Amino acid sequence: MVQNIACNATRPVSFLLPDFLAEWPYERRLHTDFGTVDVESADWVNENHLFNEKAQRSFDKSLFGLLGCLIFPLNTRAFCRVGCDLANAYFVIDEYNDVAEPEVAAQVCDTVMDVLRNPYKERKEGDKLGIFMQGFWQRALALTKPGAPCIEQFVEGFDLYMTSMIQEAEDREIKRVRPVEDYLQLRRETFGAQATIALLGFGLELPEEVLSHPVMKSMVLAAMDLLCITNDMHSYAVEVARGIAFHNIVTSIIQEHRMDVPTAMEWLENFGKHRVATFLNGIDELPSWGPEIDADVQRYIQSIGYLVRGADAWSYESERYWGEKDPESRSSDLHIQRHHKLPSLSLSMSSLSFLVTELQSLASETKRRHPEAAEKSLAILRASPEQATSLATDGPQSDDLLRPVFMGCATKNAKVVAISLGSLQRLISLRAVPQSAVPHIITTMSDAMSQGVDIQLRILQTLVSLIPNFPHIHGELLAEALLLCFKLQESRIAVVSSTAAATLRQLVMFVVDKMVAEDRLEDLDPTLLISVHLPDDSTKSLGPSAHDAFAVFEDLCLLTNGEKPHFLHLEFLHKTFALELIESVLANYYEVFRKHNELILLLQHHLCPLLLKSLSDRPSFPLILRCTRVIFLMVKQFSLELKTEVEVFLMHLIKTVSDDGESESSHPPRPSWMRVLAMEIMRGLCSDAELMRNIWARYDGQASESNVFRLPCHCVEEADHREACSAGSFSVDVWYRGVKRQCNVAEPRRCCWSGCHSGECDCVRSSWYDAFEFWLEPPRVIYEASMLDKADAPPIPESYVYLLALQCIVSLCEGFASYTGPLYTTLVIQRPRQPGDAAIRAPPALDLSTLPPNESSTTHLLILSSDDECFRNARPWNASRRVLQ
Numbered sequence: 001m002v003q004n005i006a007c008n009a010t011r012p013v014s015f016l017l018p019d020f021l022a023e024w025p026y027e028r029r030l031h032t033d034f035g036t037v038d039v040e041s042a043d044w045v046n047e048n049h050l051f052n053e054k055a056q057r058s059f060d061k062s063l064f065g066l067l068g069c070l071i072f073p074l075n076t077r078a079f080c081r082v083g084c085d086l087a088n089a090y091f092v093i094d095e096y097n098d099v100a101e102p103e104v105a106a107q108v109c110d111t112v113m114d115v116l117r118n119p120y121k122e123r124k125e126g127d128k129l130g131i132f133m134q135g136f137w138q139r140a141l142a143l144t145k146p147g148a149p150c151i152e153q154f155v156e157g158f159d160l161y162m163t164s165m166i167q168e169a170e171d172r173e174i175k176r177v178r179p180v181e182d183y184l185q186l187r188r189e190t191f192g193a194q195a196t197i198a199l200l201g202f203g204l205e206l207p208e209e210v211l212s213h214p215v216m217k218s219m220v221l222a223a224m225d226l227l228c229i230t231n232d233m234h235s236y237a238v239e240v241a242r243g244i245a246f247h248n249i250v251t252s253i254i255q256e257h258r259m260d261v262p263t264a265m266e267w268l269e270n271f272g273k274h275r276v277a278t279f280l281n282g283i284d285e286l287p288s289w290g291p292e293i294d295a296d297v298q299r300y301i302q303s304i305g306y307l308v309r310g311a312d313a314w315s316y317e318s319e320r321y322w323g324e325k326d327p328e329s330r331s332s333d334l335h336i337q338r339h340h341k342l343p344s345l346s347l348s349m350s351s352l353s354f355l356v357t358e359l360q361s362l363a364s365e366t367k368r369r370h371p372e373a374a375e376k377s378l379a380i381l382r383a384s385p386e387q388a389t390s391l392a393t394d395g396p397q398s399d400d401l402l403r404p405v406f407m408g409c410a411t412k413n414a415k416v417v418a419i420s421l422g423s424l425q426r427l428i429s430l431r432a433v434p435q436s437a438v439p440h441i442i443t444t445m446s447d448a449m450s451q452g453v454d455i456q457l458r459i460l461q462t463l464v465s466l467i468p469n470f471p472h473i474h475g476e477l478l479a480e481a482l483l484l485c486f487k488l489q490e491s492r493i494a495v496v497s498s499t500a501a502a503t504l505r506q507l508v509m510f511v512v513d514k515m516v517a518e519d520r521l522e523d524l525d526p527t528l529l530i531s532v533h534l535p536d537d538s539t540k541s542l543g544p545s546a547h548d549a550f551a552v553f554e555d556l557c558l559l560t561n562g563e564k565p566h567f568l569h570l571e572f573l574h575k576t577f578a579l580e581l582i583e584s585v586l587a588n589y590y591e592v593f594r595k596h597n598e599l600i601l602l603l604q605h606h607l608c609p610l611l612l613k614s615l616s617d618r619p620s621f622p623l624i625l626r627c628t629r630v631i632f633l634m635v636k637q638f639s640l641e642l643k644t645e646v647e648v649f650l651m652h653l654i655k656t657v658s659d660d661g662e663s664e665s666s667h668p669p670r671p672s673w674m675r676v677l678a679m680e681i682m683r684g685l686c687s688d689a690e691l692m693r694n695i696w697a698r699y700d701g702q703a704s705e706s707n708v709f710r711l712p713c714h715c716v717e718e719a720d721h722r723e724a725c726s727a728g729s730f731s732v733d734v735w736y737r738g739v740k741r742q743c744n745v746a747e748p749r750r751c752c753w754s755g756c757h758s759g760e761c762d763c764v765r766s767s768w769y770d771a772f773e774f775w776l777e778p779p780r781v782i783y784e785a786s787m788l789d790k791a792d793a794p795p796i797p798e799s800y801v802y803l804l805a806l807q808c809i810v811s812l813c814e815g816f817a818s819y820t821g822p823l824y825t826t827l828v829i830q831r832p833r834q835p836g837d838a839a840i841r842a843p844p845a846l847d848l849s850t851l852p853p854n855e856s857s858t859t860h861l862l863i864l865s866s867d868d869e870c871f872r873n874a875r876p877w878n879a880s881r882r883v884l885q
Helices: 002-006 037-047 053-062 064-071 077-098 102-117 128-141 149-174 180-190 193-199 214-242 249-257 261-285 291-317 349-366 371-381 396-410 414-429 435-448 453-469 475-489 494-519 544-560 575-595 597-616 621-637 643-658 672-686 689-700 710-725 758-766 768-775 800-828 856-874
Strands: 013-017 334-338 530-533 539-542
Touching: 037 064, 037 077, 053 077, 064 077, 064 291, 077 128, 077 193, 077 494, 102 128, 102 149, 149 180, 149 193, 180 193, 180 214, 180 249, 193 214, 193 291, 214 249, 214 261, 214 291, 249 261, 291 453, 291 494, 396 414, 396 435, 414 435, 414 453, 435 453, 435 475, 453 475, 453 494, 475 494, 475 544, 494 544, 494 575, 530 544, 539 544, 539 597, 544 575, 544 597, 575 597, 575 621, 597 621, 597 643, 621 643, 621 672, 643 672, 643 689, 672 689, 672 800, 689 800
Parallel strands: 013 334
Antiparallel strands: 530 539
């Protein structure tokens, strides 16, 4: 009986649900975009039709979008959407594996890991799980820089998660109950804790010395254990009812320590409190890595704290474990009572205690001049929690609370200012500051900005809390807040400059997030609308958030082009940094731009001209690199809205790829790295089969002289031939590993790609597999387009452009095959429309004799056909070495 798994008794069991998070200082918080991003994520899951009817009902009740908004409450809207997607992805994979045989679980693992390792590989139409995971992973990659260490950490963690699911399926099949320590080691992986925590590093990019520090590793391990045992504690009753409680820590405790359920829960509570103490003690034991890194470490630890609290809160608030009724009212063999109340949404005593400590420090530092000010604030905070929750409203209490903070910031004592800013930041995060105080806060921080490095970093941390917690900051007030970041970004002190740059990225994203939220409002107050003069000399009325997003993006374009901004009070902004901000916005919000015609006009009238101008100026690797990355986004995401501009960009890429490096009278020769960048962009475009078909339809397919599609194909072919033949005596031994016989490519005869002699075909054919293994081996590939930290172009391998050309050709062929294959299949199985009609049959192969003999395309096909015949006659294929069927 299932009851015997739970305990050695047949009567119903009652026990208290442990509360080992009672001392956890991180309170329950919900992302401000809950109700929108979670719905978007759920709709995305449902569009993929992944579930049967039973699983669909379970998904609808579980509210995994709520989980994402609870565990990532302080991140940007784009990050929260990825968090909701990740939570839903865990559910999807869990549903696939919960009742799966080990062999099926292994297939699921292979599919998911192939997506994570090849995020832009085109998926087959029937690969629902692969298409689903690809959508999540591409959105996640947009949150951080390409090649960031956190990406590999996430992939590694997810690989452990998927592999452990196979092990869990095997345990379930034999009903194996593991010892506690062995179980915890596996459970950390089956829960996906490592991958989830790795996602928190997207955008922070903490150095390896921080993540590998023994104290940090013990803290992360403690948080992982808290995530696992919290989930097991809530799911235990459901798993017992379903007969699948073998993989649960409560069952492992019962079996290993020979306990009943109530005693096992007490054991679990003590263990959980020990892990909480390990995490909290580690905060004080961590060393300092400098102000910049310490600020990121603080955000990282805070994010982990909210992750643990959010997971626990979701277990209560969703219906996955408790259903619609409270557990006390449910008839079950396991009678469970809650040991603690639901996490409170109001200010908690633990949160207030931190603020009290800071104000006490402030009082001791300023007691000679203003002893009464801090004491009055402390008296307010020591009042009842119900009174403390009213601090966010305007009134005498809020004035008394903020007065010592502002007075401390006005002093010239760096220690007092630092304590005051810390108190201010905590008050803002607790939402204990009225809206009317925001202008004074910004002015106060502006006055204190000229002080030391620690003060400047405190100001940046306070801004990160201020703008998201006060969504009504618009217009001039928002411009003044952003101006503080822009000024600090120009600092000569590296730690201040880099921290300000990261803060700006986050705040600019939040500005656009507010516009997205405003778009969902059904009835926006007409009195709030602002008339805006658009680049095409028309006017449009925009809401406050839409106006902010328009003004900020317009000024970024103007500053990049060296023009005077309209909204931001800046005189200068480095072009490279401005382009990075523009790229981040376009990468995360291209769908939003398509819905706003005023933003498309900014792209058309400001961004496109400055990109073309930058490309025609004297080549600078950092600037051209960022320009080409933005151009790639423009072509990929706005080819319909910017038809003429995209055509110009494509022709520029084509011209750059075709450039042989020789100087012309009009301009000096382009450096070789520009050609490599253009080829890398071309490779990215060729990998998008739908985009390439649209390019053909919009340009080459029309009755015009545009050859936007044909010319790239010709340039790729030309680059392929040029790189293969420019190597001089470059031997086939260099091209292909394991080839004993050398073939000189420079010999004046037909090379192996356009009809070669049988001996050369034999040599090349026998090592075809090794050739692909060589060229596509990731460690040997250099991606210039991801080298944002480089001031100069890296050395370029002699054959790298050839590799890019080969990858372009392969991507085009795969795209054509994935599109035409289903059409051919439909034609093959088509039946006669009327009785007596002849059956429609698809041709088994292309009849070359029916093609026009004088066309160049026919000539190429005849050459390829003769090559195939040559390969077939050279030597029988070794089936174990084939790569093409």
